[in-house]
Amino acid sequence: MDLQAHRFLSYFEPLQRSQLIDLAALEEFTDQKIIFEEGEIPDSLYLVLVGQVVFSKRTLLNGYQEVAIAEVNDFFGESGVLDGQPRSTRATATAGTTLAKIPRDRLMEILDSVNGKVVLDLFRHIVQHLRFTTDRYVNLIVHREKMSLVGEMVNTIVHDFRSPFTGIQLSSSMLKELYPEDEEVQEWCDLIQAQIARMLGMADEVLAFAKGNAQLDKQPVGILDLIHRYQKLNGIYISSAQVEFVVAGDNPIVQVDENKLLRVFQNLIGNAIEAVGSQDGRVEINVQTLEDQVEIQIKDNGPGIPLHLQANLFEPFVTYGKRGGTGLGTAIAKSIIDAHKGNISFTSSAQQGTTFRILLPRES
Template identity: 55%
Template sequence: MDLESHRFIGYFEPEQAQKLCQLALVEDHPDGDLIFEEGEIPDYLYLVLKGRVEFSKRAEGDRYQVVTVAEPNSFFGEFGVLDGQPRSARAIAKGGATLAKVSRDHLMTILRDARGEVVLQLFSYITRQLRVTTTQYVKQMVRKQKMELLGEMVNTILHDFRSPFTGIQLSSSMIRELHPDEETQEWCDLISMQIQRMLGMAEEVLEFSRGSTTLSRRRVDVREMLERFENLNRVYFQSCGIEWKIDIREEIYIRADSNKILRVLQNLVGNAIEALEDREGHVTITAQIRDNWCEISIQDDGPGIPEMIQDHLFDAFVTYGKQGGTGLGTAIAKSIVEAHGGAIGFESNPAAGTTFWIRLPLSHDDPIRDEIVEEVRLV
């Protein structure tokens, strides 16, 4: 949007509005650019013309807690300009932003000459924004407390479960040695894989609560990954009466942590099966190359996602109609996909069911390239 049509400029009479536009400095800020730091002495009011600006407060060490976000046609920094106190949060451009800034001295001069109605409109808007920001901040703090509690609980569960899981693994190994036939070997392999999978799922929740994860990326054959997923879930699908299909017609390679992508698929397919409500249904996974991405879609013919939660489906602790549901499955899936530099979304309606899609970067690397292990921050 242009400066002249901004909400803030519209509060003033034509002569004052024109003067503000002449005095304002328009600047482009790349993604991640620091606009001002928490505790700085305020010198400008900022008008958002394009992009987004994220505000956060220092929490622990070098970590920050997001407070709110400013969108186009909004403005920020007004409290510091009005009372002269240090900035209460830091501001960072997200995805690139275009801002117009007006110096404190210029703005105060114009406000002194403004009509009372103009000042009242400004303060009315500022009060509404303060209410919104306070509500968002409270939600963020409640979420933070929930995540801390979740982390403590999962850590305790992992500690308590390792001993019986070890016993199951040892028993499986003993059965393998006593019965070398092929069928027994396959069942023992499945037991071992499922134990590792359960531990991995618990670790995933723990990492999500901490806000970071370790990715062990390598070149992954998508067909082999999906066949492994089917092998791990064959008994589960049969017990649920689900017709299962994998549709992949070309060679596709991605650079990813295959175990974590498998957990994303597990969360999404698990949701699809639960949506079928113990009735016979169909689940199809399709993988294809689209626009230089690997796109994996999970389609079911269930009743669709309730409209009331669609806008917040990927938020933590959002669930609907599931007994014992934590509301973390899709939130964890989104964090893992985005940690890989990918994207996730869905389409849903009661008549056609739901289709989730995941886009992941393709790998064109030499297949013998070493595995890359890195710590990634989860958003």
């Protein structure tokens, strides 16, 4: 958007508005570029003209927790500018973000000269924003607490479920062997086994979620090798789904927790295969080595992720349109990628299908 039309400027009278426009320095940021760090002494206020800025706070486990987002027409950094205290969050740009940066000292001079109404309007906006962000943060913490309780409970239940499942699976294998010539027995037993496999898969998904990802067992792993391993482990599933399955790209060696990353592929590729259906369904995995990151794309030509899910897709228990969905697949994938200090995002539409994009740091 145009700087002149930005909401922040609308609070001011024409004279100060043009002073502010003169002061503002436009700056472009690349993806993941840090605009300011938590704890830094504030020197500017920022207006978002293009793109998005993500605010995150350092967590106990040395990770970062996203707490808010600023979009086009928002401004940020005002609390620090007003009280001079260190920044309470880190601000990171997304791809192609343009900001107008207004230096603190000059802004304070202008604020000193404006009439009370300007300050009051500005103040009102800031308080509203603060309230919104605090609510969001508190909800997040409460949600986490709940999840860890649910996780513990589920863990116990699922463990107890596994042994009867395994019992049924074994018995149906025995039945198949006892009646090799009886087509009907073979068919029913296959059905039992497929359903049990599905339930075990769901149980695994829930268990993986309950376990969390606080600890990683990292080793050097070739990413393409790992995808081939996934393919081998899931050969029967992939071929019975009758989708075109393409794997391409390089084989960068990255320090990762192999089993956890395998689970990410399991969840995302599983979703893709479920989404495309067997008519002309195509799932494509591509690995690229970038400068200091590795990019893994999982692309399908399915119907796209329903719009109403997209904003909360990575939240646990978000599921739609499938029987036996746990709604944990993408939540687990995100927590594993986060634990690797990587990034996961997606684009999705009815025309283009869905592409998940995973970035992992090459050195860690």
